[in-house]
Amino acid sequence: MIKMDKKRISAVVLAGGNSTRMGQNKALLELGSKTIIERVVEILKTTFEEIIIVTNTPKVYSMLKDVRFVPDCFESREKKSIIGLYTGIFEAENNYAFVVACDMPFLNTDLINYMIDNIGDEDILVPYINGYYQPLHAIYNKSCLRSIRTLIDSKNYKIIDLFDYFDNLKVKKINDEILDRLNITDSCFLNMNTYQEYINIKQYIGFL
Numbered sequence: 001m002i003k004m005d006k007k008r009i010s011a012v013v014l015a016g017g018n019s020t021r022m023g024q025n026k027a028l029l030e031l032g033s034k035t036i037i038e039r040v041v042e043i044l045k046t047t048f049e050e051i052i053i054v055t056n057t058p059k060v061y062s063m064l065k066d067v068r069f070v071p072d073c074f075e076s077r078e079k080k081s082i083i084g085l086y087t088g089i090f091e092a093e094n095n096y097a098f099v100v101a102c103d104m105p106f107l108n109t110d111l112i113n114y115m116i117d118n119i120g121d122e123d124i125l126v127p128y129i130n131g132y133y134q135p136l137h138a139i140y141n142k143s144c145l146r147s148i149r150t151l152i153d154s155k156n157y158k159i160i161d162l163f164d165y166f167d168n169l170k171v172k173k174i175n176d177e178i179l180d181r182l183n184i185t186d187s188c189f190l191n192m193n194t195y196q197e198y199i200n201i202k203q204y205i206g207f208l
């Protein structure tokens with residue numbers, strides 16, 4: 001297996017959703033003295049040189065420094081994370097991109113580094129934990145772009161359909177055993193969709 005140089009992977013944060021269920025931009029909710037997206041970027045900065053924020057409203061994220069803002073590639077009335085995914089991978093300076101959502105405050109650098117060390121010639125490296133894929137905590141090669149485009153063009157916006165239905169893509173999974181071995185809990189995948197989930201997370205880390 002060829003070991004991937006960390007500098008040859010970009011980080012991509014998807015921050016162009018509607019936050020309909022939250023009722024306000026969830027990336028800008030605060031945990032302690034920082035917004036959630038600031039926490040996400042701060043964690044990513046320990047590992048990645050290039051950090052791309054995919055959003056059509058960069059001004060609301062002006063507190064983020066040393067990141068590159070890019071707008072979504074497709075004009076779409078519907079907000080879909082797969083569109084941000086396509087854009088981030090397309091725009092990345094490197095062939096590989098580690099892609100996350102803007103609302104994951106407990107990203108774990110040990111797991112991220114493990115993933116970087118364990119992608120070889122695969123097109124995708126994705127955690128598959130408790131029977132669920134984690135498509136917004138995965139590494140993608142630019143070789144995926146054509147297949148992602150096929151999904152978008154057919155109005156199938158389910159990123160997980162990339163993993164099982166494209167014979168041309170080599171997909172490697174990170175399973176539960178690896179988390180156990182690294183002594184990491186699945187809270188690193190936790191995100192927040194509703195205000196109650198935000199409150200629960202604040203309680204969990206003692207900010208309430």
Ligand SMILES: Nc1nc2c(ncn2[C@@H]2O[C@H](COP(=O)(O)OP(=O)(O)OP(=O)(O)O)[C@@H](O)[C@H]2O)c(=O)[nH]1
Nearest residue numbers: 014015016017018019020021079080081084101102
């Ligand atoms: N760039 C970009 N990011 C998106 C888009 N749609 C969703 N995202 C991001 O993808 C991640 C997961 O999004 P969801 O939580 O499923 O959707 P959401 O629109 O943020 O929230 P809901 O409206 O409540 O579904 C979040 O980080 C979103 O900001 C999009 O059209 N473009």
